[in-house]
Amino acid sequence: MSVFDLTGKLAVVTGARRGIGRSMARALARAGADVIGVSATLEESGSAVEKDVLAAGRTFEAIRADFADPEAVRALGADLAGRERPVDILVNNAGTIRRAPAAGHSDADWELVLQVNLSAQFALSRAVGSSMVARGQGKIIFTASLLSFQGGITVPGYTAAKHGVAGLTKALANEWAPHGVNVNAIAPGYIATDNTQVLQDDPVRSRAILDRIPAARWGEADDLAGATVFLASDAAAYVHGVVLPVDGGWLGR
Template sequence: MTAFDLTGRLAVVTGARRGIGRAMARALAGAGADVIGVSAHLEETGSDVEKDVLAAGRGFEAIRADFADPEAVRALGAELAGRKRPVDILVNNAGTIRRTPAAEHTDEDWDLVLQVNLSAQFALTRAIGAGMVTRRRGKIVFTASLLSYQGGITVPGYTAAKHGIAGLTKALANEWAPHGVNVNAIAPGYIATDNTQALQDDPARSAAILGRIPAGRWGGADDLAGATVFLASDAAAYVHGTVLPVDGGWLGR
């Protein structure tokens, strides 16, 4: 058994149906964790992420929850916190984005993005993290963004939310590190997923992005696997309040 071994642990991964969340769930299962996948439109059975986890020989449970609905998020947190088998790892990956120039960014888009990407993350973490603090053991991993550091273009709500995630990661780490709970975040770079499809399809933006990435390519969802397992494992026992970029060198350029 190594410090990266997650055998016997239970991981909750939100936004697990596709993209980065699916890759994170697959990575955790590959390291030995059983997985509860959560997503607004996750199939009850037969989803791709379920197949990934079962192929790794681990258990999988699907939960459908809409992170745009505060009551649904509170109910999810209470239900998971009240289970006999506790959650050992919480990966807060659910998210959404709305691309509109700031002067045209509606209140509805702002409220939706802040609810899904920040408020829901806090509500779920508060519910599950309280039990971790009591047990004096647990790993919490948020999905931050390069826009936790930068302003971006035409995504004011998303940028505000992701700056908030970086701050929340540090705030919770300050309170919970003394109780044996690690709270950290991963900041993905430009990853080829549905959320970045508009950028990939824009020749000028795509060329500008690629021109700044020292690695010379868009990232893939599986590029987040190693960082996810690391922060969820005992190998990161002394890592608290960190936002870890996985960005092909973007921030160092």
């Protein structure tokens, strides 16, 4: 059996409806995992990600949860942690972004981004991770960002949250590694998704970004597939607290 084989595992992927989350869910299913997809707007049935997972021969369950609502996140955590079939892999990918210069960045935007991108991630990881610790096994993967390392422009809330995700990854890894739980993160580079559409549409920013990427192209969501399966698998059994860039070489430039 391959160390990358996830047959029989149950993976929860948040933010699974589209973009990076959908690609992560599809990759995990193709490696053998059954998938629970979570999103604030995920269709109860017939979604694109459901079709992807079923096409890979795995089962799919849709859960709609709004990560901007702390009570909804706590209820989701209690639901997942209390199930008869335990969660083997938790992919904390749900996120949002608000763009405005720091001097005019509203409290509402700041609080929304911190709640969705950081506080909700901790609450869900605490609930699911505690059951993983009790069982002595599990994998947690966060979606970090290049802005876990850099400051960005006009996204102070997003940058603060993604720095927090990098720190949370290390903090949980320090506590849970002795209990057989691997906690790591993937830091996507500039990926062509809805979140970066405003940058793709800006000819000056888009050219500046492209000129710095050694791979000479924007990333695609499927570029995250290999890293996701690796960190979810036994191949990463001795990998703890890592924030793995998948960025076309951006950070090395």
